[in-house]
Amino acid sequence: MPLADASSTGWSWNLVADFQQMWSYPFMVNAFRAGAVVAVVAGAVGWFMVLRRQTFAGHTLSVVAFPGAAFATLVGISLSLGYFGFCVAAALALAALRRDGQAGGAGESAATGVVQAFLLACGYLFMALYKGLLEGPQALLFGSFLGITTGQVAVLAVVGVVVLAVLAVIGRPLLFASVDPQVAAGRGVPVRLLSTLFLVLLGAATAEAAQITGALLVFALMVLPAATAQVLTARPGLSLLLTVLIGFAVTWLGLVAAFYWPYPLGFFVTTFAFAGFLAAHAARALQGVRARSGGTLLQAGAA
Amino acid sequence: MTVLAASAWSQPFFHHALLAGTFIALAAGLVGYFLVLRAQVFTGDALSHVAFTGAMAALAGGYDLRVGLFVGCVGAGLLLAGIGRAGRADDVVIGSAFAWILGLGSFFLTLYTTSRSGAMGGAGTSVLFGTIFGLDGGQTLVAVLVAAAISAVMVLIARPLLFATVDEAVAAARGVPVRLLGFGFLALVGACAGEATQAVGSLLLLGLLAAPAGAALRLTVRPFVGLALSAGLAVGEMWAGLAASALIPSLPPSFAIMAAATAAYGATFLFRPTVGSAPRPVAA
Numbered sequence: 273m274p275l276a277d278a279s280s281t282g283w284s285w286n287l288v289a290d291f292q293q294m295w296s297y298p299f300m301v302n303a304f305r306a307g308a309v310v311a312v313v314a315g316a317v318g319w320f321m322v323l324r325r326q327t328f329a330g331h332t333l334s335v336v337a338f339p340g341a342a343f344a345t346l347v348g349i350s351l352s353l354g355y356f357g358f359c360v361a362a363a364l365a366l367a368a369l370r371r372d373g374q375a376g377g378a379g380e381s382a383a384t385g386v387v388q389a390f391l392l393a394c395g396y397l398f399m400a401l402y403k404g405l406l407e408g409p410q411a412l413l414f415g416s417f418l419g420i421t422t423g424q425v426a427v428l429a430v431v432g433v434v435v436l437a438v439l440a441v442i443g444r445p446l447l448f449a450s451v452d453p454q455v456a457a458g459r460g461v462p463v464r465l466l467s468t469l470f471l472v473l474l475g476a477a478t479a480e481a482a483q484i485t486g487a488l489l490v491f492a493l494m495v496l497p498a499a500t501a502q503v504l505t506a507r508p509g510l511s512l513l514l515t516v517l518i519g520f521a522v523t524w525l526g527l528v529a530a531f532y533w534p535y536p537l538g539f540f541v542t543t544f545a546f547a548g549f550l551a552a553h554a555a556r557a558l559q560g561v562r563a564r565s566g567g568t569l570l571q572a573g574a575a
Numbered sequence: 576m577t578v579l580a581a582s583a584w585s586q587p588f589f590h591h592a593l594l595a596g597t598f599i600a601l602a603a604g605l606v607g608y609f610l611v612l613r614a615q616v617f618t619g620d621a622l623s624h625v626a627f628t629g630a631m632a633a634l635a636g637g638y639d640l641r642v643g644l645f646v647g648c649v650g651a652g653l654l655l656a657g658i659g660r661a662g663r664a665d666d667v668v669i670g671s672a673f674a675w676i677l678g679l680g681s682f683f684l685t686l687y688t689t690s691r692s693g694a695m696g697g698a699g700t701s702v703l704f705g706t707i708f709g710l711d712g713g714q715t716l717v718a719v720l721v722a723a724a725i726s727a728v729m730v731l732i733a734r735p736l737l738f739a740t741v742d743e744a745v746a747a748a749r750g751v752p753v754r755l756l757g758f759g760f761l762a763l764v765g766a767c768a769g770e771a772t773q774a775v776g777s778l779l780l781l782g783l784l785a786a787p788a789g790a791a792l793r794l795t796v797r798p799f800v801g802l803a804l805s806a807g808l809a810v811g812e813m814w815a816g817l818a819a820s821a822l823i824p825s826l827p828p829s830f831a832i833m834a835a836a837t838a839a840y841g842a843t844f845l846f847r848p849t850v851g852s853a854p855r856p857v858a859a
Contacts, residue, residue, distance in 0.1 A: 325667070327617065327666045327670040328666065382785045386837055388620070390833050390836075392778045392779055397826070397827060400825070488677050496674055499667045534689070535682055538681045539678045542675045
């Protein structure tokens with residue numbers, strides 16, 4: 273059996289055999305399950321994040337996962353608790369700071385930047401205080417899919433279902449409030465409450481995703497599929513579906529690549545997602561060129 | 576404790592850190608003020624991550640770390656200025672680009688740590704979080720010279736840049752080279768990011784750029800007073816942070832500097848709840 277394993281560790285273009293081989297390891301099964309949950313939740317929340325142009329807030333929440341995990345390691349509580357506690361607390365802090373500044377203004381972005389830098393510095397402090405964490409920081413920042421347990425997958429799934437359920441309930445008014453906040457406020461939609469609630473959802477989703485991709489790369493799973501889908505189509509329902517599909521595809525592709533090649537998961541996931549983003553932009557540019565040349569042809573025909 | 580503190584004060588590494596830190600903070604305060612005023616903090620955030628990838632790429636390729644820092648940051652600054660209209664890129668495009676660049680950074684990190692086993696295992700952490708107490712004499716001299724040059728250029732272009740920031744259309748009509756200023760400014764931000772990475776690390780330099788400037792913008796609406804205040808606050812916070820970490824050895828200097836910066840920024844919320852509105856940035 274070990275011999276057979278050793279002879280078949282390479283990638284063999286026989287998809288069925290490759291997946292059978294990967295899924296013969298329980299940790300890979302868990303990684304694929306967790307990846308699927310994370311991709312769907314991060315995609316759905318990220319779609320609203322990109323629509324609301326809150327990428328900076330999203331990035332801040334995603335890096336906050338690092339001090340959360342470092343704190344949990346330092347005081348010896350469960351990692352999931354650290355991730356969720358810090359991300360949700362940071363989301364509430366951002367919502368409170370947002371309240372007195374105007375949305376998108378200079379003051380707000382400075383406040384977001386300060387929150388981000390300070391919490392990262394706290395993460396560094398926790399890490400420095402916990403002397404034994406020699407290899408830890410890089411795993412926390414860049415992610416590792418090797419140690420995901422079945423219990424963690426269950427926690428991820430439960431949180432994912434809750435986040436998606438809340439998102440489904442507030443989806444319509446949130447879409448309205450995102451596209452035109454003034455008109456939505458005029459029509460009696462509680463814009464501020466929705467904004468706070470959305471930041472908390474964003475915090476929960478990033479905390480969840482950070483456990484598999486690491487704090488620094490969660491952001492890639494949130495922003496890239498959504499940005500790609502919104503380039504491809506302007507229809508909300510379709511692009512939301514497309515976002516989830518793209519996120520799912522790049523995560524699984526990344527897991528397959530990271531299993532067969534000795535480079536980090538985050539590198540593969542971000543590279544595939546960014547390639548998709550560039551391809552979508554290229555396709556749209558090509559379409560524009562074709563439409564224009566078609567127009568000139570028509571004009572030539574008319575003349 | 577006082578014995579320890581006294582010994583830290585007189586060590587050459589502390590003098591180097593104090594000298595380099597002062598100039599780095601000065602440059603960061605000046606650049607950061609315009610960064611916040613132009614609502615480009617997110618660009619600064621992106622550049623801070625590029626700094627990590629640049630440093631890791633240089634280490635993996637066997638070059639000096641600082642070459643990677645400066646080439647990466649200035650190049651990315653110019654690129655971000657190039658893909659946006661009039662030197663302002665869309666947040667989503669910036670986010671997408673730097674998410675990938677960060678992934679690339681993790682790739683170079685793996686490449687570096689596997690090719691040079693164990694020898695410099697902490698390099699990734701030191702780039703991410705800074706090692707200001709590890710600067711030697713030569714590095715300090717280079718850091719001081721680069722930071723002084725950045726500060727001088729900022730002071731020189733402050734007037735036209737302010738005009739171009741507050742009212743871009745009118746400035747362009749009056750013959751101010753708005754686009755060139757946008758490019759030049761982001762190149763300066765890149766240089767400053769590369770510089771500050773050596774002091775507080777690529778993850779924390781955003782605080783050095785955003786916190787003093789944010790505090791200055793809350794305290795005064797007069798632009799040149801604000802610019803001076805931002806630079807002064809940054810230098811003061813750097814000194815306070817260095818002093819604190821010299822007094823308490825278990826406190827990492829990067830954390831102490833960030834804590835001082837955050838405390839000063841938080842204090843502006845207590846003293847002056849609202850000071851009218853700061854000079855309005857052009858809507859991004």
